[in-house]
Amino acid sequence: MTDTGFEPKPKSLDSSVSEFARVRADYYSREFSKIQGKSSFAWSWNWSAALFGPLWGSIRGAWGFFWIFLVGELFAFVQIGRGLWGELGGDQIARLEKLNANIAKRQEQAQQLLAAGNAEEAERKLNIAENLKKVASKVQEAAEAAASEAFSILITGIVLLLVIKLIEGFYANLIYERQYLRWRANPKIQSGTDLRSAVVGVLLIIAVWPLTLFRFTVAEPDKILSKLTDGFIGSRIPITEFPVGKEYFGILARLGDAWFDSLAIKFGDFFNHITAGIRAVLDGLELVLIETPWPVVMIVIVVMAFRLAGFRVALFTAASLMYLAFMGLWEMSMITVALIGAGAALCVIMGIPLGIWFGKSRRAYSFAEPVLDFMQTMPAFVYLIPIIAFFGTGKPPGVLATIIFAMPPVIRLTALGMRGVPETTKEAAEAFGCSKWQLLMNVEIPLAMPSIMTGINQTILMSLSMVVIASLIGAEGLGALILQALQYAAKGQGLLGGLAILVCAMVIDRIAQGMYRKKTSES
Amino acid sequence: MADQAVIAINGVWKIFGDRAEEAMEAIKSRGLSKGQVLEEFGCVVGIADCSFSVNRGEVFCVMGLSGSGKSTLVRHLNRLIEPTAGEISVLGRDIRALRSEELREMRARHIGMVFQHMALLPHRTVRDNVAFPLQIRNEPKSKRWEVSQRVLTMVNLEGYEDRFPRELSGGMQQRVGLARALASDPEVLLMDEPFSALDPLIRRQLQDQFMTLSAELKKTTIFITHDLDEAIRIGNRIAIMKDGRIIQIGTPEQIVTNPADDYVRDFVEGISKLKLVYAHSIMDDLASYSPGPGEDLAKASRVPHDTNLDSLIDIAVDTGQPIVVQDDAGVEVGIIDRTTLLKGIKGGKS
Numbered sequence: 001m002t003d004t005g006f007e008p009k010p011k012s013l014d015s016s017v018s019e020f021a022r023v024r025a026d027y028y029s030r031e032f033s034k035i036q037g038k039s040s041f042a043w044s045w046n047w048s049a050a051l052f053g054p055l056w057g058s059i060r061g062a063w064g065f066f067w068i069f070l071v072g073e074l075f076a077f078v079q080i081g082r083g084l085w086g087e088l089g090g091d092q093i094a095r096l097e098k099l100n101a102n103i104a105k106r107q108e109q110a111q112q113l114l115a116a117g118n119a120e121e122a123e124r125k126l127n128i129a130e131n132l133k134k135v136a137s138k139v140q141e142a143a144e145a146a147a148s149e150a151f152s153i154l155i156t157g158i159v160l161l162l163v164i165k166l167i168e169g170f171y172a173n174l175i176y177e178r179q180y181l182r183w184r185a186n187p188k189i190q191s192g193t194d195l196r197s198a199v200v201g202v203l204l205i206i207a208v209w210p211l212t213l214f215r216f217t218v219a220e221p222d223k224i225l226s227k228l229t230d231g232f233i234g235s236r237i238p239i240t241e242f243p244v245g246k247e248y249f250g251i252l253a254r255l256g257d258a259w260f261d262s263l264a265i266k267f268g269d270f271f272n273h274i275t276a277g278i279r280a281v282l283d284g285l286e287l288v289l290i291e292t293p294w295p296v297v298m299i300v301i302v303v304m305a306f307r308l309a310g311f312r313v314a315l316f317t318a319a320s321l322m323y324l325a326f327m328g329l330w331e332m333s334m335i336t337v338a339l340i341g342a343g344a345a346l347c348v349i350m351g352i353p354l355g356i357w358f359g360k361s362r363r364a365y366s367f368a369e370p371v372l373d374f375m376q377t378m379p380a381f382v383y384l385i386p387i388i389a390f391f392g393t394g395k396p397p398g399v400l401a402t403i404i405f406a407m408p409p410v411i412r413l414t415a416l417g418m419r420g421v422p423e424t425t426k427e428a429a430e431a432f433g434c435s436k437w438q439l440l441m442n443v444e445i446p447l448a449m450p451s452i453m454t455g456i457n458q459t460i461l462m463s464l465s466m467v468v469i470a471s472l473i474g475a476e477g478l479g480a481l482i483l484q485a486l487q488y489a490a491k492g493q494g495l496l497g498g499l500a501i502l503v504c505a506m507v508i509d510r511i512a513q514g515m516y517r518k519k520t521s522e523s
Numbered sequence: 524m525a526d527q528a529v530i531a532i533n534g535v536w537k538i539f540g541d542r543a544e545e546a547m548e549a550i551k552s553r554g555l556s557k558g559q560v561l562e563e564f565g566c567v568v569g570i571a572d573c574s575f576s577v578n579r580g581e582v583f584c585v586m587g588l589s590g591s592g593k594s595t596l597v598r599h600l601n602r603l604i605e606p607t608a609g610e611i612s613v614l615g616r617d618i619r620a621l622r623s624e625e626l627r628e629m630r631a632r633h634i635g636m637v638f639q640h641m642a643l644l645p646h647r648t649v650r651d652n653v654a655f656p657l658q659i660r661n662e663p664k665s666k667r668w669e670v671s672q673r674v675l676t677m678v679n680l681e682g683y684e685d686r687f688p689r690e691l692s693g694g695m696q697q698r699v700g701l702a703r704a705l706a707s708d709p710e711v712l713l714m715d716e717p718f719s720a721l722d723p724l725i726r727r728q729l730q731d732q733f734m735t736l737s738a739e740l741k742k743t744t745i746f747i748t749h750d751l752d753e754a755i756r757i758g759n760r761i762a763i764m765k766d767g768r769i770i771q772i773g774t775p776e777q778i779v780t781n782p783a784d785d786y787v788r789d790f791v792e793g794i795s796k797l798k799l800v801y802a803h804s805i806m807d808d809l810a811s812y813s814p815g816p817g818e819d820l821a822k823a824s825r826v827p828h829d830t831n832l833d834s835l836i837d838i839a840v841d842t843g844q845p846i847v848v849q850d851d852a853g854v855e856v857g858i859i860d861r862t863t864l865l866k867g868i869k870g871g872k873s
Binding site (some may be wrong): 087422425427428429430431432433434435438441442446447449 | 601603626627628630631632634635636638640643644645646656657658659660703706713722852
């Protein structure tokens with residue numbers, strides 16, 4: 001019946017466990033069948049795991065076990081070390097010594113003054129000495145208390161170690177049984193004992209434990225370490241902090257400055273053209289939104305909301321516009337809308353063709369993907385700096401920052417939509433003699449439209465979220481209002497301004513979504 | 524003109540992979556097998572040395588199981604897939620030599636295609652889907668609509684013009700697909716498993732409808748299917764494909780009565796032969812026939828030589844006598860008695 005000639009034989013459970021465990025196979029067969037026979041917690045004790053802890057994990061290839069208990073045991077050992085050898089209250093003792101020296105000095109000064117016949121001044125010195133003695137006695141108490149704590153820390157450490165050993169002993173087989181099940185499915189997972197992984201485990205333990213223990217038990221590890229090595233490596237071996245400051249950073253940062261400056265000079269004209277282009281779009285939008293009398297703009301927006309998205313959205317839009325108007329934020333809001341409108345429009349104009357290209361060419365997309373990730377994840381402040389260097393401050397650079405942040409979604413979703421067009425549909429269109437352009441316009445873009453619309457919507461909303469950040473480089477509008485509120489801690493102003501941005505976002509989003517929903521329900 | 528080949532392909536090979544050209548050379552010079560090509564060049568042989576020709580108005584079925592290369596083969600005819608080697612001529616033109624505008628023109632005017640998964644445009648109405656090939660040719664709207672109305676009537680879909688494809692059942696969608704292929708009034712129809720995705724009842728209905736249309740329109744048709752029953756029902760001739768090769772070409776009767784190898788024989792085994800096997804292929808010699816007890820050749824029925832087994836059984840049951848077979852001129856050329864008939868039913872040829 002089998003065409004493949006390959007018939008996996010079912011392994012009997014016992015034999016495969018011994019095949020897996022290899023060393024102490026009988027023990028593990030017994031314990032595993034005990035675990036597998038229980039639906040609740042199975043009490044299965046493993047002496048070697050309890051004794052050797054992380055080392056057992058490394059020998060058996062149970063690396064999760066290894067790491068957890070490497071850290072756990074280390075923590076317990078640190079407590080024990082601190083209890084045994086730690087110079088607890090070392091700080092206080094040092095302070096006490098200083099205080100005692102101070103007291104002795106004052107008393108000596110007082111003696112000298114008394115001998116010179118200046119009783120009044122001597123009295124004063126003695127008073128100071130008295131006060132210092134009071135402080136010293138308090139410090140001594142603290143030092144003694146700290147020293148007596150050592151014993152309790154030691155006990156805590158020992159108890160902790162015992163508890164960890166218990167957990168190791170009881171959990172080892174449970175974890176190992178799970179590893180066995182994974183091994184059954186994937187034979188590459190380590191089975192049996194392995195010398196190499198044991199060596200790795202030992203090396204890791206050697207690398208982690210001694211230095212850490214040393215650092216936590218000794219008061220000034222850097223100095224003491226160098227004393228222990230007899231000044232062989234240096235008078236101070238820095239194990240508490242990395243021995244490099246800002247040397248390299250400084251060099252590279254200066255290089256970066258010079259590079260940006262030279263770019264700004266070299267491509268000055270180019271950057272100016274971009275700024276001019278953005279400004280043209282922005283001016284056009286502002287003219288329409290601000291210079292047009294407010295009643296006209298309001299009526300147009302509300303009617304548009306009604307026609308595109310229905311009565312409820314229109315009502316919400318009207319209420320939102322009322323809020324903006326009565327708060328005296330009308331002009332600011334329109335500046336903001338013009339700003340994000342320009343940003344979003346440029347995003348769409350550039351993003352959709354790019355998305356189409358990336359959707360068609362896998363190679364182009366693999367190059368673009370990291371750039372898109374960079375644009376979306378890099379904090380805005382990082383690219384604000386070069387933007388200021390190249391484009392100065394004001395609204396156009398603000399729009400540019402918005403574009404960097406808001407363009408990726410429309411590109412990504414357009415590409416996604418393009419790749420989602422079924423091959424069979426494209427093939428059919430080709431079979432009827434479509435040219436590439438006809439295919440794009442008649443088949444690919446219409447079928448990718450839902451995805452593209454989602455991308456545009458995302459882009460608009462992300463542009464809005466950049467409003468405040470854009471105001472940092474001098475873009476006016478609601479963002480500037482919020483920024484001002486932040487600077488003067490004006491809570492009320494911040495709240496009202498934030499609400500205004502929210503309202504703008506919701507109106508735009510509702511209209512866009514309503515428009516799309518209406519379109520899809522029609523077709 | 525009538526017998527001129529509308530489609531002719533000769534020695535067509537398709538090899539998939541980056542080193543297809545090298546692999547082709549190696550096959551020609553050293554005669555590598557499919558497995559050797561895969562091993563040596565990492566290339567898959569999709570179509571191996573296929574040749575056939577199809578006459579005007581003929582329905583030519585290409586039958587094979589999935590992976591046999593039949594869909595790949597049909598896509599060579601309108602060059603959706605470029606062949607690695609071989610000659611392809613459709614309507615007297617060398618398809619491989621066409622420039623891209625000529626190829627588009629050829630596809631838009633002369634070669635219609637129907638797909639297994641319909642591949643309709645979901646955002647267009649049925650009318651606009653059907654008119655799509657005409658739109659590609661930049662015909663005006665009025666012409667497009669007139670034509671789509673006409674072909675939709677042909678496939679019995681009038682009244683659904685303004686619906687969207689998703690509102691239609693699978694069978695109706697495939698009729699839209701057929702209408703779309705017919706809209707540009709092409710001489711050649713390529714049908715890539717058009718009815719495979721439909722349930723059996725609808726499939727049968729569509730087959731009937733297609734056969735009626737085909738008889739009326741007389742389009743030269745390449746019909747791809749994995750179903751031998753369908754191929755036998757629809758095809759004038761059938762090509763059977765296996766592993767990229769055509770292993771037999773013939774009329775349904777030839778395929779059924781005379782399979783080329785065990786592979787074809789396996790297929791044919793389950794096929795009812797009653798309507799495919801004719802009197803002339805099972806009859807015995809009349810001269811050497813001696814009537815048995817109760818048999819009387821004078822009382823026996825006379826039938827033409829192309830009477831099929833189904834009718835022969837009816838006659839035999841009615842008369843209880845042997846059947847005398849006549850040729851086209853009415854001359855008695857053979858005889859079928861009960862034993863011969865039973866053998867014929869069982870094994871095709873006695």
